[in-house]
Amino acid sequence: MADLLAILTNGANGLSAHRAVAQTAAHNLQNVNTEGYSRQRVDLEAMPAEFVRTNAYAGLGVGIGGITQSRDAFIERQMPTALGAQAQHSAESESLRSVVGLDPESGSGLTATLGQFYADLRALSQNPSQPGLRAAVVGAARSLTATFNRTAEGIENARKGVDGRIQASVDEANQLAQKMASLNAQVVKARASGAEPNDLLDERRNTSDRLAELLGGQTIPDGEGNLNVALPGGFVIVSGTRAATLSTAADTTNGGHLVVQVTRVGATTPQTLATANLGGEVRGALDARDGTMLQTLQSLDTLAFEFASALNTQHQAGFALDGSAGQAFFQVGATSTGAAASLAVNPNLVNDPSLIAAAGSATTTPGDASNLFALINTERQPLASGASPSDGLASIIATFGSRTRAADARAQQEKAIMTNLQTLRESASGVSIDEEMIELTRAQRAFDAVSRVITTADEMLQTLMSLK
């Protein structure tokens, strides 16, 4: 009698176990498209057998050993680094591709306007007193300076755009760091009850993945169930249930562009994080802003400064139409800093093109073009940095292009690695509808069978009860 009742009890446990299997399969199916969801499975265990008599143990059915996630720790450990690297190089590549103005085929670019300036000087050399030709030279010079200004501003605006991206990333990283700390607390609390909080673990992994995309770094689990986050330079921004605070500040030594700072838990003073100590999108954006973009801008400044200085020196050696000594052709500062953005044609020449110093002597005006020929020669002569203006421009274009191309290539390479890892992770942790349907059917069959066991035990009990 007691054994038959045990069958009923064990049957009820079996029904519960198989219902849990079906419920988990249903949960998996419902989360088939949930980002970062890891497939869960019920670990069924045979219940310890009961001693019946000597040499005889009777089984007590099935029970739930636990509900675990299908995860590959080896792959997952590689994910933050891969995510950070991919995000870093993609951010650098995207930022550099946003820079326009160095297209050699643009009709209004530096190539076209530099070529036209010298072409108009050549035209003037054939009739130096002709007012229309003088006005054309001034117009071409203004067009050239405006193009230098526009190109430099374009690069500077792209750098400011990167600042906006950094600010947004830092804001998001702060929210994520706080969320990680909170999730750590929830996970530790849930584990204290003895169960594995699978869905919390998924959410925490999603959060750490996104944090890795923004800032790079590594996740470091501890024995208490926390997942700590350290930046590439080693600074820990999430430690257990506490999160440091990131912020930005204007760097006066870098034109007021943003620098990333961090304030430790309990501290009040932020400390600046060097670019090398960051990773992810923020690092890529900083590399683009303070690397290729800044170097291109500085090269452009150097070209503008040296070009204007060379032209000014030669122009001042000549004589204007009225016999007066040549003035500076361009307005340019004392150093190359900011030269491309501020370069302008001397307003006196703009107002009075007759001041173009075409003649080589005060007594040879108006038909002498010898100083114009000397000005034209600056097209071929090396500037202070060793290249002619056109070669200098070509070098800037080539350097910028090759660095952008290298960033593109690295981004593609990291994306391939990332895609491969994501595929492996998905293969280990993702949900297969076919698999879950089979699991659901399997659970249903088992449920049916256990139900039949209960029915049979009930009939046996009925039989026993009806014995007289």
Added chain:
Amino acid sequence: MRVTDKMVFQNANDRSMRARERLERSVSDVSTGRRIQHPSDDPAGAAFVSTAKIAETRFSAIEQAVGRASDELTVAENSMREMGNVLVRGRELAVQLSSATYSGADRSASAAEIDGLFRNMLGLLNTEMGGRYVFGGFRDDAPPFDSAGTYLGDTGVRQVEIAPGVLENASLRADVAVKGVGGGVDVLQTLQDFAQALRDDDVPGIQTAIQQLEQGLNQLNQASTTAGGSLTILESAAQASRLGRDQTRVQIAGVAEVDLVEASGRLALANTALEASIAATAQSFRLTLLDRL
């Protein structure tokens, strides 16, 4: 490898995106005809195009400048030739009127024709082109000769750039060719002296004029020959610049422009690849246990 539904969809999405990206790039290549949309598309090519575009503009500018100089020098040469004709006429008259068959009255009457030749010379020497006087040297904004035949210009010789850094003379020195600076004959003074000799019935003076007109004619011929030589150089420079410009354009096109035949082939291939990707994706979505259970 375990294949999940998400992998199937993700892979389908990735393949489709890649195929669409290739198609978009091919469409852009064919529609714009440009290979280099950003310096990173071909850094070395972009640098070459930049340098070559400036070189192309330079060749065109040199060709135009040489053309303008050539036009001016042609006008100067024609004027010199015309002045030579004037001197030939003067010499003919001098030879005729130095003969004993002419009376003093005949000679005096002929002086008016020599005065006319003198004025004709002045007109030719004050030839203007494009607002500048071609025989004034660097002083090209005012007539280089006054009515008395005094030269008001300077000794400057205009030049033109025929190749980067290479200059060629593009004007004639009227002070040398006409006024005899540097050891020649002052042609205008000779005509004036000749006219005066006719008025004075000064036969030895007329005979002197014959020799000086002959020498002046040689001076003018020499100037014309110099101008002709320079014109030949300018013509070949213009031709070289045209050739250089055209070759540079071809080189730029080779680097910066899309080969339309090849690009059209790539476009067709990209189109086919996208269609195949979509078909394969649809096929992979078709098989599922959901339809069988």
